[in-house]
Amino acid sequence: MNTTWDDLVSAALLGTERRTPPVPPRDGQDAAMALLDAAALHTVQRRAGLVPAAARARPEPAPEDPRPALPAAARRRLALLLADRSGGSGAGRRPGAPDLTELLPQWLATANQYGYQAPAALLPALLEAARARTDLRPAALTFGGSRARWLAGLNPQWKYALRAGPATAPGHAVAGTPEARQVWEEGLFAERVALLTAVRRSDPAAARELLAETWRTERAEDRLMFLDALREGLSPDDEPLLEQALADRSRNVRATAAELLAALPDSALARRMAERARTCVALERTGGAARIAVEAPHECDGDMRRDGVVAKPPPGRGERSWWLSQVVEAAPLAVWRERFAGRAAGEIVALPVADGWQPELHAAWSRAAVRQRDAEWARVLLGPPTAPPEGSSWRDPAKLLSALPPEERAEWVARFIGAHGLSEAFRLLGVCAVPWARPLGTALVDALDAARDAGGFPWSFSGVMGLAERCLDPAQADRLEELTALPDEQLAASGGAAGYWAEAFRRLVGTLRLRAVMAAELAG
Numbered sequence: 001m002n003t004t005w006d007d008l009v010s011a012a013l014l015g016t017e018r019r020t021p022p023v024p025p026r027d028g029q030d031a032a033m034a035l036l037d038a039a040a041l042h043t044v045q046r047r048a049g050l051v052p053a054a055a056r057a058r059p060e061p062a063p064e065d066p067r068p069a070l071p072a073a074a075r076r077r078l079a080l081l082l083a084d085r086s087g088g089s090g091a092g093r094r095p096g097a098p099d100l101t102e103l104l105p106q107w108l109a110t111a112n113q114y115g116y117q118a119p120a121a122l123l124p125a126l127l128e129a130a131r132a133r134t135d136l137r138p139a140a141l142t143f144g145g146s147r148a149r150w151l152a153g154l155n156p157q158w159k160y161a162l163r164a165g166p167a168t169a170p171g172h173a174v175a176g177t178p179e180a181r182q183v184w185e186e187g188l189f190a191e192r193v194a195l196l197t198a199v200r201r202s203d204p205a206a207a208r209e210l211l212a213e214t215w216r217t218e219r220a221e222d223r224l225m226f227l228d229a230l231r232e233g234l235s236p237d238d239e240p241l242l243e244q245a246l247a248d249r250s251r252n253v254r255a256t257a258a259e260l261l262a263a264l265p266d267s268a269l270a271r272r273m274a275e276r277a278r279t280c281v282a283l284e285r286t287g288g289a290a291r292i293a294v295e296a297p298h299e300c301d302g303d304m305r306r307d308g309v310v311a312k313p314p315p316g317r318g319e320r321s322w323w324l325s326q327v328v329e330a331a332p333l334a335v336w337r338e339r340f341a342g343r344a345a346g347e348i349v350a351l352p353v354a355d356g357w358q359p360e361l362h363a364a365w366s367r368a369a370v371r372q373r374d375a376e377w378a379r380v381l382l383g384p385p386t387a388p389p390e391g392s393s394w395r396d397p398a399k400l401l402s403a404l405p406p407e408e409r410a411e412w413v414a415r416f417i418g419a420h421g422l423s424e425a426f427r428l429l430g431v432c433a434v435p436w437a438r439p440l441g442t443a444l445v446d447a448l449d450a451a452r453d454a455g456g457f458p459w460s461f462s463g464v465m466g467l468a469e470r471c472l473d474p475a476q477a478d479r480l481e482e483l484t485a486l487p488d489e490q491l492a493a494s495g496g497a498a499g500y501w502a503e504a505f506r507r508l509v510g511t512l513r514l515r516a517v518m519a520a521e522l523a524g
Contacts, residue, residue, distance in 0.1 A: 003022040003023055003038065003042075005042050005046065007022040008021075008022065008023075008035065008038055008039050008042060011035055012035060012039070016030075016031035016032050016035055021034050021035040021038065022038070023035070023037075023038040059150075059153075059154060060150075062120075062147050062150045062151070063146045063147060063150060065117040065118075065145050065146065065147050066117075067115050067116060067117035067145065068114075068115065068116055068117065069116065069117060069119070070111070070116045070117070070118075070119060070522075071521060071522070071524040073521040074111070074116075074518075074521040074522045074524075075119050075122075077107070077518055077521055078107065078111075078119070078122055079122060079125075080100065081100050081101075081103060081104045081107055082104070082122060082125040082126060082129055083125075084100035084101060097507070097510065098469070098507065098510050098511040098514050099469070099511075102466070102469065102470060103470075103511070103514065103515065103518065104129065104136065105135065105136060105139060105470075106470060106515065106518075107518055107522075108136065108139035108140055108142075108143050109139055110518070110519060110522050111143055111522055112139060112142050112143055114522055114523075116143070116522075117143075117145060117147075118143050118144045118145065118147070118148065120147065123144055123147060123148055123151050124151070126140055126143070126144055126148065127140070127144065127148060127151065127152060127155075127158045127161060128158075130160075130161070131157060131158060131160060137160065137161075141161055144161070148161055149161055149162060162191075180195060180199070183195045184196075184210060184214075189222060189225075192222075192226075193225055193226065193229060195210075196210060196211060196226060196229045197229050197232070200229055200230065200232055200233055201232065201233065204233050204235065204237065204238075205237065207229075207230075208230075208237065208238060208241055211226050211230075211241065212241060215241075215244070220248070220249065220250035220252070220253060221250075223245070223248065223250065223253050224250065224252050224253050224256060227242075227245060227253060227256045227257060227260065228256060230242075230260060231260065234260060234263060234264065235264075236264055236266060236267070238260070238264075239261065239264060239267050239268070242257045242260050242261050242267075243257075243261070243268065243269070245257035246258060246261075246269070246306055246307065246308070247306070254306070254308060255308050255310070257308070258307055258308020258309075258330070259308065259330075259371070261308075262308070262329070262330035262331075262371060263371050263372060265332035265333075265334060265372065266332075269307050269308075269330070270330070270331070270332050272303075272307055273307065273327055273330040273331040273332075274331045274332055274335040276297070276304070276327045276331070277327050277328050277331035277335060277339075278335065278339055279295070280294060280295055280296060280297060280324055280327060280328070281293075281294055281295075281328065281336075281339065281361065282295075282339070283339065283340050283341065283351075284354070289352075290351060291351055291352040291353065291354050292340075292348075292351050292352070292353045292354065292357075292361065293354050293355075294324070294353065294354065294355065294357040294360075294361060296320035296321055296323060296324040296357075297320060297323040297324060297327065298320065300319075300323050304323070304327075307330070308326070308330065309323060309326045309327065309330075310322075310326065311323075321360050324357075324360060324361075324364070325360055325363065325364040325367075326364075328361065328364035328365065328368065329364045329365075329367045329368045329371070330368070331368065332372070333345070333365070333368055333369065333372055333374050333377050336348055336365075344376075345376050345377045345380045346380045349362065349365070349380045349381060359394040360394075362381060362394055362395075363394035363395075365377060365381060366378075366381045366394065366395065366396065366399070366400055367399075369381060369400065369403055370399045370400060370402060370403050373403050374403060375403055375404050375405065375408075377403075378400045378401075378403035378404055379404060379408075381395065381400055382395070382397060382400040382401065382404075382412070383395070385412050385413070385415040385416035385419060386415065386416075386419040389416075389420055389424045397416075397427075397428060398427040398428055398430065398431050401413070401428060401431050401432075402431050406432070406433040406437075407437065409431065409432055409433070410432050410433065410436060410437040410439065410440040411437070411439055411440075413425065413428045413429060413432055413440055413443075414437075414439040414440040414442070414443035414444075415443070416428060417440075417443045417444060417446075417447050418443050418446070418447070421447055421450065421451065422444075422447045422448070422451060422461055422464050425444075425447075425464060426463045426464055426467070429444075429464065429467050429471070430467065432471070434470070434471045435471060435472065435473040435474075436471050436472055436473060437473075438473065438475075441472050441473050441475075441476045442476070442479075444464070444468060444472065445472075445476055445479055445480060445483075448461070448464075448465075448468075448483075448505075449483055452483070452497070452498065452501040455497055456497070457497050457500055457501075458500050458501050458503075458504035459500075465504060465508065468508060469507075469508060469511040469512075472508075472512060473512075474512040474513065474515050474516035474519075476512065477509050477512040477513050477516070480505050480508055480509045480512070481505075481509050483501070483502075483505045484502045484505045484506050484509065485502075
């Protein structure tokens with residue numbers, strides 16, 4: 001009988017007890033061993049009979065990278081950061097040692113600021129790290145440059161790099177080049193979004209023209225993402241395209257177009273919303289005292305829906321209050337000075353609001369301040385940092401802070417931490433510029449010291465401690481090091497908490513000092 005490889009595989013899968021092997025065993029040999037011997041023999045025969053495949057063409061040489069090379073110390077540091085990538089869970093790391101995986105994003109950002117090229121030998125590890133962590137990809141691929149894209153083309157596991165952001169393909173940023181035209185007409189969706197974003201940054205008019213050419217033939221979900229790319233550098237020149245999008249078949253496209261138009265105070269949509277807002281909110285006098293009167297819309301007509309007002313409210317929300325909030329949020333904030341007899345934002349917000357409409361009105365003004373990046377209104381609606389954080393359910397301090405200048409933002413959060421501690425500070429710290437300004441860093445260290453003295457445990461503030469490792473100015477390390485040394489009697493009185501704090505502070509100090517060393521290495 002002529003035994004085939006498939007016969008052997010079938011017998012192995014079913015087992016020799018259920019199927020007799022196609023090759024009879026020799027004397028003294030069991031069926032399983034006979035099957036294995038036959039498989040070994042067939043393996044040799046199969047390999048010997050393979051016909052050599054045709055040689056593949058050599059890949060084109062990697063493109064030159066004209067950027068300067070890393071300083072030697074920085075190159076060694078990058079190798080260590082990439083080697084530690086697999087140990088991100090903390091396994092095998094000594095207590096108090098910095099988590100190198102969390103320092104890699106900051107290292108890449110700094111290296112890109114200097115404009116260094118990635119060492120060729122470390123490109124595979126860099127691409128592998130970015131494959132595992134999507135948050136690393138923009139910075140890693142900018143650092144890797146054209147050579148990273150070349151290498152990614154040779155390994156299917158790194159194909160994400162071929163569809164990544166514009167920094168990896170600087171030649172594509174010029175809208176009129178044949179390469180850019182080919183990407184726009186034939187590229188994958190992610191490549192087209194990357195191209196539009198890159199062109200938008202360098203030539204907004206060219207990006208608009210690029211999008212207008214194919215707008216009617218794009219899928220609804222693609223039109224939505226392309227519109228989102230217009231947020232950066234939004235200007236009155238974008239209004240005609242956005243007005244056209246208000247009539248789109250997709251509700252999400254219409255809503256995004258309306259949101260962008262509302263961010264242009266002089267747009268036709270903003271003027272229409274301003275007129276609607278005037279009919280809903282007015283100044284009235286009762287017994288000589290001024291207050292704000294509100295008359296919410298009684299219907300959501302077709303014109304309102306075209307301008308982005310969603311007719312159906314979310315569960316638990318009344319229709320009229322839902323329509324009012326959308327109209328007020330989309331109206332230019334400048335309209336209220338005129339509506340309230342020339343009053344400034346602080347005076348308007350201080351006015352009493354009739355019939356319990358204050359939370360709804362102030363919440364809509366807050367969203368308008370964030371959308372329109374109006375620091376005056378954001379400052380007023382935010383209120384003093386010493387006010388109780390639970391005082392107003394409608395207020396979202398983190399979003400309002402984003403509309404303030406970075407220095408003022410840090411000062412406000414520093415005073416908030418000084419007044420209320422760290423329990424409500426995590427989201428606020430997340431919107432502050434990095435590294436944190438000195439007043440904010442000092443307030444944070446003081447609050448951590450106070451939390452330790454109050455008998456708390458450091459893991460109660462793990463989120464804040466993690467942010468501090470990445471965002472605190474390394475100059476604070478000396479102050480923190482003082483907190484790691486405690487007298488024996490204080491360690492005994494704390495019931496063990498002080499020891500945990502000392503370890504947490506040592507780790508924080510170690511991370512800050514390492515960040516300072518990394519910065520010096522990159523500076524050369």
